[in-house]
Amino acid sequence: MSTQHPASGARPVFSHDGIAFGCDYNPEQWDRSVWREDVDLMREAGVDLVALNIFGWSHIEPRPGEYDFDGLDEILDLLHAAGIRVNLGTGTASAPPWLTARHPEILPQVEDGTTRFPGGRQAWCPSSAVFRRYALELVEKVAERYGQHPAVELWHVSNELGCHNALCYDDESAEAFRVWLRARYTTIERLNTAWGTSFWSQQYSDFAEILPPRLTLASRNPSQVIDFHRFSSDELLGYYRAELEVLRRHSSVPVTTNFMVTAHIRNLDYWQWAPEMDVIANDHYLDNRLADPTAELSFAADLTRGLAQGGPWVLMEQSTGAVNWQPHNLAKAPGEMTRNSLTHVAKGADAVCFFQWRASLQGSEKFHSALLPHAGTDSDLWREVVDLGHTLDRLDEITGTRVQADVAMLFSWENWWAADGESRPSHGVDYLSQVHAAHASLRRLGHTVDLVRPGADLSAYKLVIVPSLYLVRDAEAEVVSNYVAAGGHVVITFFSGIVDEEDRVRAGGYPGAFRELLGINVEEFAPVLPGQRLTLASGMTATAWSERVRARGAEVLDTFADGPSAGRPAITRNVVASNSSTRGVARYLATSLDPDALDAVLRDAAAEASAHPQGDEREPGLEVIRRATAGHAIAGDTAAASDTPRSYLFLINHSAHDVETPARGLDLVTGDTVDNIARVPAGAVRVIREDPAR
Ligand code: GAL
Numbered sequence: 217m218s219t220q221h222p223a224s225g226a227r228p229v230f231s232h233d234g235i236a237f238g239c240d241y242n243p244e245q246w247d248r249s250v251w252r253e254d255v256d257l258m259r260e261a262g263v264d265l266v267a268l269n270i271f272g273w274s275h276i277e278p279r280p281g282e283y284d285f286d287g288l289d290e291i292l293d294l295l296h297a298a299g300i301r302v303n304l305g306t307g308t309a310s311a312p313p314w315l316t317a318r319h320p321e322i323l324p325q326v327e328d329g330t331t332r333f334p335g336g337r338q339a340w341c342p343s344s345a346v347f348r349r350y351a352l353e354l355v356e357k358v359a360e361r362y363g364q365h366p367a368v369e370l371w372h373v374s375n376e377l378g379c380h381n382a383l384c385y386d387d388e389s390a391e392a393f394r395v396w397l398r399a400r401y402t403t404i405e406r407l408n409t410a411w412g413t414s415f416w417s418q419q420y421s422d423f424a425e426i427l428p429p430r431l432t433l434a435s436r437n438p439s440q441v442i443d444f445h446r447f448s449s450d451e452l453l454g455y456y457r458a459e460l461e462v463l464r465r466h467s468s469v470p471v472t473t474n475f476m477v478t479a480h481i482r483n484l485d486y487w488q489w490a491p492e493m494d495v496i497a498n499d500h501y502l503d504n505r506l507a508d509p510t511a512e513l514s515f516a517a518d519l520t521r522g523l524a525q526g527g528p529w530v531l532m533e534q535s536t537g538a539v540n541w542q543p544h545n546l547a548k549a550p551g552e553m554t555r556n557s558l559t560h561v562a563k564g565a566d567a568v569c570f571f572q573w574r575a576s577l578q579g580s581e582k583f584h585s586a587l588l589p590h591a592g593t594d595s596d597l598w599r600e601v602v603d604l605g606h607t608l609d610r611l612d613e614i615t616g617t618r619v620q621a622d623v624a625m626l627f628s629w630e631n632w633w634a635a636d637g638e639s640r641p642s643h644g645v646d647y648l649s650q651v652h653a654a655h656a657s658l659r660r661l662g663h664t665v666d667l668v669r670p671g672a673d674l675s676a677y678k679l680v681i682v683p684s685l686y687l688v689r690d691a692e693a694e695v696v697s698n699y700v701a702a703g704g705h706v707v708i709t710f711f712s713g714i715v716d717e718e719d720r721v722r723a724g725g726y727p728g729a730f731r732e733l734l735g736i737n738v739e740e741f742a743p744v745l746p747g748q749r750l751t752l753a754s755g756m757t758a759t760a761w762s763e764r765v766r767a768r769g770a771e772v773l774d775t776f777a778d779g780p781s782a783g784r785p786a787i788t789r790n791v792v793a794s795n796s797s798t799r800g801v802a803r804y805l806a807t808s809l810d811p812d813a814l815d816a817v818l819r820d821a822a823a824e825a826s827a828h829p830q831g832d833e834r835e836p837g838l839e840v841i842r843r844a845t846a847g848h849a850i851a852g853d854t855a856a857a858s859d860t861p862r863s864y865l866f867l868i869n870h871s872a873h874d875v876e877t878p879a880r881g882l883d884l885v886t887g888d889t890v891d892n893i894a895r896v897p898a899g900a901v902r903v904i905r906e907d908p909a910r
Contacts, residue, residue: 258298375473471494482629518666522666587601624681635686662830664841786806
């Protein structure tokens, strides 16, 4: 792969020959005698990108200021000699015991003010100056030593920054929060206005009085909570920059860190982080606590591609089978690892990496799957790993191509923090579930969806979905309105446009920022209790939410037949005509529709917008995605310019039966020619290099 973030100017290009196949490797856990065997087996499987030194600190600096790089030197050289490239960790992810024993003040505090101790990992406060000093000294040594090493292809800063320690409530964080607030608001009066502190006698007379939102008896000031999230995300990004700055002094190799675009971690605003990465990297694990883990994988991959501005990205970690941190750690079915991997590739990943190479024998991850399982090489899992390596080799020509999508959806971490506040209208709805529901519906309908940030240019899309975008800035709402005024089609769902950036309600009727665009006015929310079903006049069903909508120019497509908003509009459609030839359409959904109903509404919206599904909803188990060179681009820029346009059709069969679907070209997975109809066996994936005449 070869990629460079569009905003990165002169920064280095991450370049890997073909699709990378890689893993985390923790050789510190193994006797040196195992290392050679590991490298041989990596070659057998086709592994060509290995992450090292992620948790290396206590090995390479066993005592303060005393460094021992013998082991790391040796393994880097071994990998280099085998032609395997290295994704080198700076080693700072987890502080060694000598550091926390010497400086217990670096330990993090949770919201009730209690300390979290060492013994796990990432036990450090993001604002700790002492931690940062020691960590940067280590980075300096590592960068000095390996900055020019020919095996190093990528720098891996720390590990999953903020996975455990994103929100720290100790006194040092409190002080850093005040500095951040001063920079944002300048005066205490402005902060008081922004936070609405005239409520509950919360007026501050000085920044010195402000604390992080530690646990309270009554609910906390929501603006303070949102700002603390913003601060915490910025604080870790500042830490990333500090490591980056050290690396840059010694090395011109691209730098990244592994994001966690996932359902259960939400503490970093990756829209802010992404422009600072040389390449976007994500860790993704199937979450079997969700109703449809594969739909979430699909969503997370689309969002990661959004962070990469539509360009290629690196899947830095996933699992071959079970993880160890869910209540029920499910093994993957035969073929599932391959299907997961190729879904990520279909959605723009040009690198497929795993945690980890060899399954640990000790420690809390000893029951986490790996490329090389406890059972060894005489295992189905190992055979599938080797097979996957070969398959990825056959897909090398796909690198650099871009995913084709003409539907976009807005997504915002900031809104996630705000919309899921402590005192919201109903705990029966939450932001991510609404986003997932809309994404899953579009996926069922066969659409590939680009996830974009509020405020992003929407002009390339036929249809845009705005699910529950509670917090929205004027300028961001304006982009949506202008898009519709220019002929675009939008679907906005309930609890959108309600507050401004400071969490202040937009008065005059909901959904404040989108009221005019939608031609409606909502007088009151009327959520319902869990278990209560709502029926619409059409017979469609819904749950959780209703509201008292009045149409002010919009056409009413459906009404509530029962529940607290009976007789009121539930689905509306407003035509916005700027002139006789330009007509945009803004639909509104005032409830949480059941999947069939949501499909029906989005199917109509997509058809009216002339958005073209790549898949066929009559074949629900088959996910269809197309990657292509710039000549084929529907949306996005032209990063992958090429003289001869090429396109690749990914056919991912999630079902238990064989499927046939129209396609023409060469199947890169099997090497077979496909004439008109591709047959995709149950659970398999086919990748067709399409004939130009398609
Ligand atoms: C990630 C982490 C890895 C490993 C993995 C297990 O969060 O970066 O080090 O712990 O999870 O699933």
